Amino acid sequence: MRIKDVYEKSPFGISFEIFPPKTEAGDVALLEGLQRLTARSPDFISCTYGAGGSTQDRTLELCEMIQRDFQIPATAHFTCVGSTIEQLNNWLDAADLRGIQNFMALRGDAPAGSDSFEAVSGGLKYANELVELIRSRFPDVGIGVAGYPEKHPEASTMEFDLDNLVRKVDAGADAIFTQLFYHNENFFRFRDELERRSVSIPVVAGIMPITEFARIKRITAMCGAIIPDGLAGQLEAVQDDAEAQRAIGVDYAIKQCQQLVDEGVRGIHFYVLNKSEACERILDAVQIPRSV
Ligand code: FAD
Secondary structure (H helix, E strand, O other): OOHHHHHHHOOOEEEEEEOOOOOHHHHHHHHHHHHHHHOOOOOEEEEOOOHHHOOHHHHHHHHHHHHHHHOOOEEEEEEOOOOEHHHHHHHHHHHHHOOOOEEEEEOOOOOOOOOOOOOOOOEOOOHHHHHHHHHHHOOOOEEEEEEOOOOOOOOOOHHHHHHHHHHHHHOOOOEEEEOOOOOHHHHHHHHHHHHHOOOOOOEEEEEOOOOOHHHHHHHHHHHOOOOOHHHHHHHHHOOOOHHHHHHHHHHHHHHHHHHHHHOOOOEEEEEOOOOOHHHHHHHHHOOOOOOO
């Protein structure tokens, strides 16, 4: 199943995003999480590509394993970081050999300690160029791209960022997967702006349930997502109580996801951080239209 088909065939797409673990204990935990998550019949599972271009082979290995052992389509994330066009093409060939037919085409981040992303000589500068490259080599694969309801941190204005997102759509993306967000109204405004720009591909909501406040504070500080004051206050009040943080975070995500479903969102992409429990509780509680 390719990304395009998911949102054409299913009334509501559900996908999970995992990352390649760095330790053996992490591998064991991921496998346990995958067993539980795949029981929820997601439309696909995506696997990230390490910052700075690390874990490139692990991304492909895990995608192949998900398709082989769990019979669930996999989407391999892929960034421009540190690679020439020739190296990007080699990686695409390796993905093709492993039977991977879906990609999340990303630029990637500036290396730690640097403010701006620099393309390597003979490499690509923006994700729209990566979408073009993938489409030119493999016209029929599924391609997802990133969108930012609260603006990409490097973009000077929301307008500029939206214009750049349209470049990725025009280059051949099949669906937009958003950065994590906690303010649904920002997502709805973003979706409306894209509609005004005649973007008709699905805009899929990226949801990261809060299970650990300190970790989410670090993640949102990096990616620019805004934690609502009320929610931050509730979490601040229980900062020494891990269980209470999880309960507040999951409760918030249930309400957030139910509103997204009710407002006709095409799908949710869960950033599961290799743990299944919060997503299972959300999926148990939210009324989601699924084909039988
Ligand atoms: P782009 O779309 O290229 O945009 C980057 C910046 O450049 C934006 O500010 C944009 O407005 C501007 N811009 C874009 N095109 C142009 C243009 N033609 N001219 C001028 N300005 C332009 N990172 C990883 O390292 N590995 C992952 O696996 C990964 N997975 C992700 C999955 C999702 C769903 C999301 C939302 C993000 C993911 N990221 C990942 C993070 C991503 O790499 C960063 O957010 C990165 O800073 C931007 O990537 P992009 O693809 O959005 O870049």
